[in-house]
Amino acid sequence: MTARPVAVVRATAMRWVLGGVIASLLVTVMAPCFLSSLRVYEWSPELDGYVLKEGYVHRKRDEGWASTRYGPYGFASVARLGGSDASTVMIWGDSYVEAHQVDDEQKTVCQVNNALSEQGLPQFRAVAVGRACWSVADYYFKIPQYEKLVDPVCHFIVLAEYGLNDLCPDGETFVSEPALQFVRRSLVDSRRSAVIAGLHRWGLSDMLLAPWKAVRTVLVSGRNIRFSLGPRKEADEPTAGSGCRLLASESEPNAVIESWSYALERLKARSSRPIVLVLVPEVPRLERGAVCLVDPQSEWRRRLARLCTAEGVGCIDMTATLVNDYRATGKFSRGFHNGKPDSGHLNARGHWLLSRQICAYLDEHKDTLLKTNYALHAD
C-alpha cells in the first residue's frame, strides 16, 4: 500500500467511521418497519413451559403484514381469560393457528367468537393455542396443562401444514423407531429467550433488530461453511420414518395408518374431551399455470376420516368448502401479496372459512358438548 500523510488518513478514517455510524442509525431506525419482531417469551409455571409474554405485540412482515397482541398465558387476541360463563373450546395448531400473518380480528379464533355471537351460540367461546413448528406430540404434552387452565369442552386440532404430515412420525417429536412414541421438547431456547426478554424490557428489541438479523445472517451462512474442493455432496435423503416420505409413497399404507392410529389413541387417552381434527388441504393452488382443485392427498384424507370415525374422533374435512369458495369467489384461501399468492399460510379468507366450519360443527354438536361434565385428567 502506498503511504499517505497521517492527517489525511485520520480525516478519511473519521469520515468512514462517521459514515458507518450514520448508516447504522438509518438502518436501525428504518428496519423494524419491514422486519418481523423478535418473539418475547416468558416462563409460565402453570403451563410448565414458555409462552409469549402477556402484552407483547408480534409484528409480522415477511408473509402478510399484521400485528398480534398476546394476552394471559400466551393466548393470542384474548385480553383476559375469566369472567365468562361460556364453555371454552380450544383450537390447537401450529403456525396456521398462531396466524401471525393476519391481524387479530381476522384470526380464526376471533372470527369464531364473532360468529358464535352472531349465530346465537353465546354458550361457547373459543381460545387458540398455536405455535409455529408444533405438531401432534406437542399438543399431546400440553393438553393437560391447558385443560386445568381453561377447562374446555372440546379440542379442535387444525392440520394444515403440508397436508397430513403433522400426524406422521417426523423423527423428532414423533419417532417410529424402535416403536411409535411421542418425545417432549422445548422449541424455545431459554438463553436466547432471556436475552430477548431483557432487550424487550429495556425497549431495545426493535432498536437492535437490524443488528440481530445481520448477525443471524452471518451465523446462518457460516453454518454450512465449506472449504473442501467440490463437487458438493448431495443433501442427505429424508430420514426413515419422516412424514413426507411416508405420505409420498403409497407403498407403506399400513405404516401411515398405524402412526395415525397411535396418535389418535394417545390424544384420546390424554383428554376426556371430544377431539375434532380439522383437515385443511392445500387446495386450491397454482400448479404449472393452472389452478389445481384436486388434493393429491385426498385418498389419505379419506382413510384418516374413516379412522377417526372408528376411533370416535371428530373430523372436519375442509376440501369441499375451500374448493367451492374458490369456484364462487375466485379467491385463494392461502397466500399473501408479499409471499406467494396461492400457497403458504391461511389468509383472512382462509381463516374466515375455517371459523365457519368450526362454528357449524359446534352448532351441530352443541347439545352433546354442553351436557357433558368432564373430569380433569391427571397429568
Added chain:
Amino acid sequence: MLFTQIEYFIFFGIVLAALLITRSHCVRKRLLLLASYYFYAYWDWRFLFLIVLSTCVDYFVALGLARTSRPSRRKLLLVTSVTCNLGILGFFKYFNFFVQSLEPIFGVFGLHYGTLNIVLPIGISFYTFQTLSYTIDVYRGRLEPCRNAFDFALFVAFFPQLVAGPIVRASEFLPQLESNVRLSWYGTFLGFRQFTIGLFKKVFIADHLALFVDYVFDNAGAFDGVSTWCATLAYGLQIFCDFSGYSDMAIGTARIMGYHLPTNFRSPYLAVSMTDFWRRWHISLSTWLRDYLYIPLGGNRKGRTRTYVNIFITMLLGGLWHGASWTFVFWGALHGAALVVEKWLGSMKRTATLSHLPGIVGWLATMLFLFTTWVFFRAVSFRQAFLMLRQMYGFSGGVRWYYPFVLATLVLAIAGHALAATNVVSLRQLAHNRLVTPVVLFSMWWLVLVFPAEGFNPFVYFQF
C-alpha cells in the same frame, strides 16, 4: 464459490493478506494462479483439467504461431486451437441439445441416440472465448504471444472473472501482469465501492425479484396481464442487477488487488435503439462477437445484404452462446432481426430510424422490444413464452399478484434511470472524499445482511 458466500469473503481476505505480505511480483502472480485454481476447484475439481487443457493448447499454439510464418502451418495451428476450444465447449454445452434437436431426423432413418448425463462446467463459455480471442489475436499479428506459461495460465483462470466474465482480452490483461501491480488505498476504495454496489444489486435486488419472477414464469398463463407485465419488467431488472452485479463484484475484487477489468455495462436500459443497447449491455461479449465473428464473416465490407446476413448470424450465434436451447436461439434471432431493421432503416436515410427518433420515443420502442424478447430469454420453453406473451398483450384475466417489493423496486428503478439519464445521479457522486459515500456503501451492506433472500441463489449467468 459465489461472491456472495461467506466462504468467498474469507478466501478473498486470505488472498489479499498474502498479496500484501508478499514482496515478489512473481510470487504474487503464482499465488494468484493457485488461488484461482482453488476457486474453480471449489466448485468441481474434476473440471480443472479442462481449463488446464485449454490453457496448454492455446499457450503452445500461440508459441507455434510466433515461430512460423508459413500461412498453411499458421492456419493449421489456428484450426487446432479453434477445434479444441469449440470442441470442448460444443461437447459439454451443446451435445445433448443437438442430439435432441436432430432426433426427429435420425428417427426417420430408424436411428435413436440417447442423450448423455453431462454436467456443464461452470464458466466454460467465458474462458473458452477468452483463450480463443488470444490465439486469434496472435494469429492476426495483433498480439505477441505470452512466453510465460504461468502468466498465461493466470490470464485464463484469474478468479474474479473466471466463471462469468467480463470476457477479458489478452491485450488488456497480460500487460498488467508484466508490470509490478501495486495495491493502493484509492484502488482499494474504488474496488470496495464497486464490489459493494454489485453485492447490493445481486443480493438485495436481484435475489428478491427472482422469488416473484420465478413463480410467475413457472405458472405462466395463470396471472393477469398487469402481474405478468410486472414479472417481465422485474425479470429485465433482475437479470441486469444479477449480471451487472456479478461484473461489478468481479471488477471490484480485481481492482482491490490492483488489476483492471473492462467495463461490462453502461446503463443499458437508457438505450434509445437496439444498436445502442448492444453497446451498453454485456459489452465484453458484444465486442467479442463483433471482433471475432462479425468482422471475420465480412462485417459490412461485402455489400448491404451480406452485412444484414452477418449481423443476423452473429446475433443468432450470440443467442446460442447463452444456452443450449431454441428459446435462446430465437431470442438471438429477434435481436438480430431488430438490428438488421435498424441498419436498413438507417441506410434508407429515413428519419424513422429508432436512433433518429426523439429520445423518449426511441427509448420506449427499444424497451418495449427488449422486455418482450426477455420473455424468450427467461422462458424454459416456447409454450411458456407464448403463454406469458398472451397474458401481457391480451391483458387476459387471471390471478392478481402485486408484490409490494417488486412494485417499489420497479418504480425506483424507473426513477433512478430517469435521474441517471439527466446526470443528476452518477457514480461520481460517491467520491472517496465525501461523507455520503460511506453512508451509502455501509447502508448497502446493512441491507444485504438484514434482508437476505432465502435459499441458494446462484448467478443467472453461471448457467451460460
